[in-house]
Amino acid sequence: xxxxxxxxxxxxxxxxxxxxxxxxxxxxxxxxxxxxxxxxxxxxxxxxxxxxxxxxxxxxxxxxxxxxxxxxxxxxxxxxxxxxxxxxxxxxxxxxxxxxxxxxxxxxxxxxxxxxxxxxxxxxxxxxxxxxxxxxxxxxxxxxxxxxxxxxxxxxxxxxxxxxxxxxxxxxxxxxxxxxxxxxxxxxxxxxxxxxxxxxxxxxxxxxxxxxxxxxxxxxxxxxxxxxxxxxxxxxxxxxxxxxxxxxxxxxxxxx
Numbered sequence: 001x002x003x004x005x006x007x008x009x010x011x012x013x014x015x016x017x018x019x020x021x022x023x024x025x026x027x028x029x030x031x032x033x034x035x036x037x038x039x040x041x042x043x044x045x046x047x048x049x050x051x052x053x054x055x056x057x058x059x060x061x062x063x064x065x066x067x068x069x070x071x072x073x074x075x076x077x078x079x080x081x082x083x084x085x086x087x088x089x090x091x092x093x094x095x096x097x098x099x100x101x102x103x104x105x106x107x108x109x110x111x112x113x114x115x116x117x118x119x120x121x122x123x124x125x126x127x128x129x130x131x132x133x134x135x136x137x138x139x140x141x142x143x144x145x146x147x148x149x150x151x152x153x154x155x156x157x158x159x160x161x162x163x164x165x166x167x168x169x170x171x172x173x174x175x176x177x178x179x180x181x182x183x184x185x186x187x188x189x190x191x192x193x194x195x196x197x198x199x200x201x202x203x204x205x206x207x208x209x210x211x212x213x214x215x216x217x218x219x220x221x222x223x224x225x226x227x228x229x230x231x232x233x234x235x236x237x238x239x240x241x242x243x244x245x246x247x248x249x250x251x252x253x254x255x256x
Contacts, residue, residue, distance in 0.1 A: 015093030102156025173241030189247025214249030
């Protein structure tokens with residue numbers, strides 16, 4: 001059996017109707033996982049799940065707004081009802097409603113960033129951990145950002161939340177490790193998703209970011225999917241508490 005075989009595994013991937021979440025869900029399905037596609041819009045969830053099934057994979061759509069705990073509870077309960085268990089949780093969904101200095105962010109926007117990017121991940125981990133503990137097996141993956149390592153003049157609150165996700169992973173890895181549950185973080189660089197469209201669609205910004213990246217290109221969503229498969233599979237069986245930077249080399253070099 002391949003180290004990267006996910007046959008029989010059930011994976012929930014939040015924010016999986018586009019971008020990085022969609023790429024991770026599609027690649028996990030290609031490696032044999034049964035995946036739950038979830039985001040706020042039912043039609044978008046259905047479209048991605050239909051596409052995976054059309055390609056021979058196993059997927060189901062369960063819409064969910066992760067900022068509401070009752071909807072997360074329903075997401076987990078429905079997944080268990082359909083597939084029987086949850087082996088892999090990928091917390092990918094995130095928001096950034098404010099672009100500008102963090103000292104100017106309105107309270108409601110700050111609270112939204114912290115609720116969606118941190119608290120919802122905490123809630124989901126709480127919801128799936130008990131059955132993983134009982135089974136003595138499971139993988140929890142949180143998609144963070146290289147922003148969690150850096151200050152930012154325009155994405156301050158977002159970067160704070162992403163740094164908190166890295167610490168959440170370290171804490172959960174310590175708590176859940178004795179039960180054979182791995183908890184890890186993925187920190188992408190600038191990936192060409194809708195989330196970062198304002199940067200990569202701007203020719204000047206695109207050129208600056210591309211030239212400052214050692215691999216001389218911005219990331220594509222599928223560039224992040226492979227590390228997701230690794231962390232969910234037997235290949236990552238002795239990997240926990242870590243943050244994996246996938247950024248084309250950006251954080252390996254100095255700005256000068």
